[in-house]
Amino acid sequence: MPSSEDFEHLLDCRNVLGVEYDDETDTVRVFVSQKLGPDDLDERDDVTRQVTDRNVEVVDAGYDEEREGFDALGVAQIPEAQPDRHERHRPVLAGVSEINADSTAATAGPYPARVTDTDAANATWGDDASEGELVRLSNNHVYALVNDAGFGAAVVQPSPRDGGELPDDRVGELRGYVxxxxxxxxxxxxxxxxxxxxxxxxxxxPDEWPTGIRREEYRALKGETVTKTGRTTGVSSASVEGVGASVRVDFGPDHGTITLRDQLIAGPMSEGGDSGSPVFRDETGELVGLLFAGSANQTIFNKAANVEAALGVELLTAEASADAT
Structure with missing residues (x-):
């Protein structure tokens, strides 16, 4: 059975930012930075000619210019924050302005997460990290600056772009990342x-969210409404369009464009500065993912189960959070 990875060669085509194979409809969905007609493309860049034995759907990401990747939303241009989210919050809560002290602006993500495995194969943890401790999550490019920050690097709330500064606004230090x-x-x-x-x-x-952590059956989310809370666009919702996409994401001039696999994609509900936002299934309040990238027409987020497995943590529900603290 084919998978999205089998069509990653399409990422080398002009304007292509992401691909997803839907086995239920035998369709390859191709996300492009701008739609061009066949007369404007070389044959090698026309995905409808590259895939002739499957249905092909071309989806416009809304850039209206040639791009090599979706925007990482803590690296892209950062608009002003929503009222109140740029302010100093003590205690810190998810969805407000927070980032590495040497960066611009992004969002404080899920808390608490319990460290379960500092030897997780895909992660790297500082010597001070210990299993059982509670940590707050956001993106690598938010806290670790795309692998560049050292362990112990300061995180401030609010973000520097919103007036946060050391030492008064220091709320934690980088502990670990994938x-x-x-x-x-x-x-x-x-x-x-x-x-x-x-x-x-x-x-x-709602105070009771997350009511659970979504760890399986992500395919069933297609067409469902998800809701996020973030620094720039506040609380916003969109429908899930993709449940296992391979995408290219632009992490800025120092790091370039990187391919990430097995991503969830929803419609537009984010802008620069929303990186790190937790994403919930609207109907139930389940935590389903961690937002990190997007465009004018799409929002991209990691699956919660992948976050836990790759980093070596356990995301906690509201009830478990009360017990942990």
């Missing part, structure tokens, strides 16, 4: 957290 490289399935990092200075709440979302 290195960003071609073929990875997550963009995630963890910072230290003092339980007395952290909140398990998600800004402007």
């Amino acid at each position: 290195p960003i490289e071609d073929g990875v399935v997550v963009d995630v990092a963890a910072r230290s957290a003092r339980p007395d200075r952290e909140s398990a709440e998600y800004h402007e979302l």
Whole structure:
């Protein structure tokens, strides 16, 4: 049975940013930075000519110019924050402005997550990290600056772009991350957290969320509504369009474009500065993923199960959070 990886050769075509194979409809969905007609493309760049034995659907990402990757939303241009989210929050709660002190602006992600395996094969942890401790999550490019930050690097809330500065706004230090490289399935990092200075709440979302952690049956999410809370666009929702896509993401001039696999894709619900936002299934309040990239027409987020397995952590529900603290 084919998978999205079998069609990753299409990522080398002009304008192509992502691919996903849907075995239920035998369709290859191809996300492009701009749609061009056959007369404007060389044959090698026309995906409808490259795939002749499957249905092909070309989806416009909305850039209206040639691009090599979706934007990493803590690296892209950062608009102003939503009211209140750029302010100093103590205790810190998910969905407000937070990032490495040497960066611009992004979003504080899920808390608490319990460290379960500092020897996880895909992760790297600092010597001070210990199994059983509680950490807050966001993206690698938010806390670890795309693998460049050293362990112990300061994280501030609010972000520097929103007025946060050292030492007063320091809320934690980089603890661990999954290195960003071609073929990875997550963009995630963890910072230290003092339980007395952290909140398990998600800004402007129901107090009982997350009601659960989505760890399987992601295919069933296609067409479902998901909701995120983030620094720039606040609480917003969109329908899930892809459940196992391979995408190229632009992490800036110093790091270039990197391919990530097995990603969830929803419609537009994010802008620059929303990186790190937790994403929930709207109907149930399950935590389903961690937002990190997107375009004018799409939002891309890691699966919660992949975040846990790759980093070596356990995401906790509201009930478990109360027990942990």
